[in-house]
Amino acid sequence: MILNIDTFIAEERPFWEELEGFLQRSGKEGGERFSLDEIRRFHYLYQRTSAGLGRLATFSAEPETKGYLENLIARAYADIHERRRIGWKRNKAQQLFRAFPQTFRHHINVFYLVLIITLVGASFGGFVLIKDPQAKAALLPFSHLHNSPEERVAQEMKEQGEHMSGHQAQFAGSLMAHNIKVAIFALGLGLTFGVGTLITLFYNGVILGAVSVDYIMAGQSTFLAGWLLPHGSIEIPAFLVAGQAGLVLAKALIGHGDRTPTSQRLRKILPDLTVLISGVAVMLIWAGLVESFFSQYHAPVIPYSLKISFGVIELLLLVLYLGLVGKQDDGRHDPS
């Protein structure tokens, strides 16, 4: 049957316009909720327009109308066939507060791997420094760590935090910005099937191990704990969780023992990646503030005992938070 295109368009246009009206009313956030009758009508219009497109499909010399209908159908298709929850749940902060530890625990085995790689790196860094103290300059990328720990401690005690005076907020902002970018990069390196993330974790471990051994060998363990613990008890786990996110991505890409298509595996972990990296960002904001306004002040300005206690309490609270919050819902892990 040859379609009379003009009659067809004239007859169908009111239905297409009505469907377009429905599509405009239905939005994601704040979109109108339809009554049952309206939903039925919406579905009818979608089917009728689909049928119209089907009839027009062989009529390829009508590109404008066909393109218009394809666009209309595409939008309606997304509304009608979408089965995933659209939009954030209400009270996003509360949702993230529970979803973050749940997601962390859901991928706890990956976190253990991250921890092991970092500890291996730390052991390697410490071992190299013990065997060859001259290697410090090569191991540590930051020039302020190249001096002897004794000199630094003496300098810090003499200055009593004066060097930070009037720069705390700027330093905190720089730390937050830099650390969050590094954490996102650790996640992104998961795209290298995890190789990049593993190298980053190992290297961070090397630096941490070398610095720790350097200060311990110089008899400055208390200073080291007082300096690192207040912010490091949050910052270091944050980087580990970022590495965890990177390896979760890598695991989905590799798909070892999982026969589902790569695209489906990736789709499945997207909410997990979002929750993990959001939690990491919050942790790094806190760590940046603590490092700038607290960690950089040493005894006698702030007693080491107070700084170490603060760091230990933070770490304990973090462990409790990540280990216990939302545990009763662990079987229903759904960060989306």
Next chain:
Amino acid sequence: MYQKKKQLRIRTPEGISFALELASPLMRFFAWSIDALIIISLGIFLQQMIFTPIIKAAPDIGTGLYIVVTTALSLCYAMAMEWFWDGRTLGKRLFRLRVMDSNGFHLQPSQVVVRNLLRVVDSLPLLYLVGGAASFFSPLYQRLGDRVAGTVVVKLPRFNSPDLTAIGEQKFNSLRAYPHLVARLRQAVTPAEADIALQALRRRDTFDDLERTSLFDQLADHFKAKCSFPEEAVRTISSEQYLRNVVELIYSSGQ
């Protein structure tokens, strides 16, 4: 030359298949350049209008806030725009592009977040070389972030009918007397063929006389092979006029 464009083809459970044109890497690069300019301009605007007075009054807090705000701006601009503006940033809107789920569904927040976070890898080593290369070799023009997030960037179609006044006013169309053949012609001609004929007529004055005659002869033969009109309808008209009649019949709604 007519280059075949990549499309995202989706088949609905109702058995209807529709296609959306995918945005090329070059088009996406232009859109990104606009967005980058907007981010830089916003940064400068914030610095000049808001943060300079704050920094003067409180240098430390002002500078700290400025660093945090500009970092958040560069990280979150695309995320916020794509989420609240249905997959579009200002740059994408300018080039009529839109991010969407590769299955044709609405974007999820996690898709928006992940595809934008992974720009850190796609933008390596500079000017999106990694992302551009990945996109160029991808069947759906996806950069790495798109592949992970399951998203594509489509080009939104325009729905303007072509301007037929450019091909000259048609007082009488001898082919119109055969509506059943007109309907058959419309069915047989593809959009690409129709567009070639339209473009040839629009550019007629730029061709050399001999070349133009030869081109229009070839095109007319091509369309005659698609649908044959009675001899009396085509005998007295030139190839060019035949082509005008064909183009008018294809694009106009007809009376």
